[in-house]
Amino acid sequence: MGVSPEAESVAGVSTEMSVAVPDPCLLVIFGASGDLTRRKLVPALFALQREKLLPEGFSVLGVSRTPYTDDVFRARLAEEARAELGAAFDPAAWESFAPRLFYHPGDVLDREGYPALRGRLRALCAERGIPGNLLFYLALAPKHYGAAVLGIGESGLSGPSEKLPGFRRVVIEKPFGNDLESAKALSAGVSSVFREAQVFRIDHYLGKETVQNLLVFRFGNGIFEPLWNRNYIDHVQITAAEDIGVGSRGDYYDGAGAVRDMLQNHLLQLLAVVGMEPPISLSADDVRDEKLKLLRSIEPIPSERAGEACVRGQYTAGTIRGHAVEPYRKEKNVAPGSLTETYVAARFTIDNWRWGGVPFYLRSGKRLAGRTSEIAIFFRPAPYRLFEHSACGQPGSNLLALNIQPDEGIFLQFDAKFPGPSIRVQPVRFRFSYEQSFGAKSQPAYGRLLLDAMLGDATLFPREDIVEVSWSLLDPFLARWKENPGRDLYFYPAGSWGPAEADALLAREKRAWRTP
Numbered sequence: 001m002g003v004s005p006e007a008e009s010v011a012g013v014s015t016e017m018s019v020a021v022p023d024p025c026l027l028v029i030f031g032a033s034g035d036l037t038r039r040k041l042v043p044a045l046f047a048l049q050r051e052k053l054l055p056e057g058f059s060v061l062g063v064s065r066t067p068y069t070d071d072v073f074r075a076r077l078a079e080e081a082r083a084e085l086g087a088a089f090d091p092a093a094w095e096s097f098a099p100r101l102f103y104h105p106g107d108v109l110d111r112e113g114y115p116a117l118r119g120r121l122r123a124l125c126a127e128r129g130i131p132g133n134l135l136f137y138l139a140l141a142p143k144h145y146g147a148a149v150l151g152i153g154e155s156g157l158s159g160p161s162e163k164l165p166g167f168r169r170v171v172i173e174k175p176f177g178n179d180l181e182s183a184k185a186l187s188a189g190v191s192s193v194f195r196e197a198q199v200f201r202i203d204h205y206l207g208k209e210t211v212q213n214l215l216v217f218r219f220g221n222g223i224f225e226p227l228w229n230r231n232y233i234d235h236v237q238i239t240a241a242e243d244i245g246v247g248s249r250g251d252y253y254d255g256a257g258a259v260r261d262m263l264q265n266h267l268l269q270l271l272a273v274v275g276m277e278p279p280i281s282l283s284a285d286d287v288r289d290e291k292l293k294l295l296r297s298i299e300p301i302p303s304e305r306a307g308e309a310c311v312r313g314q315y316t317a318g319t320i321r322g323h324a325v326e327p328y329r330k331e332k333n334v335a336p337g338s339l340t341e342t343y344v345a346a347r348f349t350i351d352n353w354r355w356g357g358v359p360f361y362l363r364s365g366k367r368l369a370g371r372t373s374e375i376a377i378f379f380r381p382a383p384y385r386l387f388e389h390s391a392c393g394q395p396g397s398n399l400l401a402l403n404i405q406p407d408e409g410i411f412l413q414f415d416a417k418f419p420g421p422s423i424r425v426q427p428v429r430f431r432f433s434y435e436q437s438f439g440a441k442s443q444p445a446y447g448r449l450l451l452d453a454m455l456g457d458a459t460l461f462p463r464e465d466i467v468e469v470s471w472s473l474l475d476p477f478l479a480r481w482k483e484n485p486g487r488d489l490y491f492y493p494a495g496s497w498g499p500a501e502a503d504a505l506l507a508r509e510k511r512a513w514r515t516p
């Protein structure tokens, strides 16, 4: 592993800091002609190249059934990167990046094809000076994960060999199963070929700068942690709102829905980072042990009570920023009478000393009024409301909002006296903005995670036990809806903030969703 010096400027102070550069490796992407490779993986790698974080010799071998040549593969990726990055696309930088990209036509389901793949891997490693390190990325339909892992195992590619010494790792894209049982079956298949330390499950929310910053914010500062508990916090709201629909992913999404697509992974992971205890070190297992402990402390909700704790929604026709939007049921590859949820709101409580009695409300939806992901911590009001009867104003509640996207930053809201002769109270904010403080937008989450997988650092990747405990919390909900697919499903117009029933979930407890 090498080290690349990078200048970091904080509030006018320039310091030299070291950034680890991984050893040369070959990233083998199964499913390379798909959306994920073009839209996320390659643009993220291109960004790493521009930051000089890719090691000499690092290469990508795309594997898919489509019969591309290396040149056609490169040209297609260039086109997509140009569309994705717009004005930020630098043709000269691409020219030096493209020679790292290679393509091998092959079908993961065809066992006969693996010897040819092995031959290509050996040849490429030799040609590019890679000491046999292989990182497999399963950018495939989940139903093919098992076959791909077995193919890798049977062809002797899951461990070092004489001709291909070096590390072997596998990156798996979510969803990790459909429920607890299928997640366990997937884990069993993967662990028949790879050890847990070789497996990197991607939850791209954990690669977002602001999510990582939450650990620094909580455990790197002395002033917030004393307040971070049931004595001072009234409740927490975690939102991941999107204004887009399902786009070209109707096929996958209609079989998944918002609970499996967002709640089981991204939202529960955010909850774990907000709620966990300080880890004893930043090692991957120390951090993940704390997250696991937190997720295991969430009070399980049995099937018969799921309707009180969870609301599902599906968008109907509506308007977003002046544009008419079709209902979910008319999206491409979505069943016309679909009962799949495009919105979910859920209420959880955590049975431990820190959080006893503090509700955590989580929500996510597509075709909502805006795109924003945030964690909002609502503090308890002052015990004695001296200013409540002020003639001109109502005190607002103290709120800490950690904005994950798009305006990456944090603000703290508190009440202040409005200037003037009378006592008029008005909420005001202290703000921290990533862009203003650090002069740059943060890098794509996938880049950070790919780099960590190359470095073998699993801190930001959910472990098998974490995935399973998340499913075990949602399994009772899923069983209830399997029995009656239309249950707890309400409709909301595209361009709104979700169904009214989700508002009722909080209103029952005299609370309301924050409009981000």
Ligand code: BG6
Pocket: 240, 242, 261, 373
């Ligand atoms: C993915 C989901 O994991 O996250 C998508 O499958 C969703 O449905 C996406 O759109 C949201 O990610 P981001 O980074 O745009 O908030």
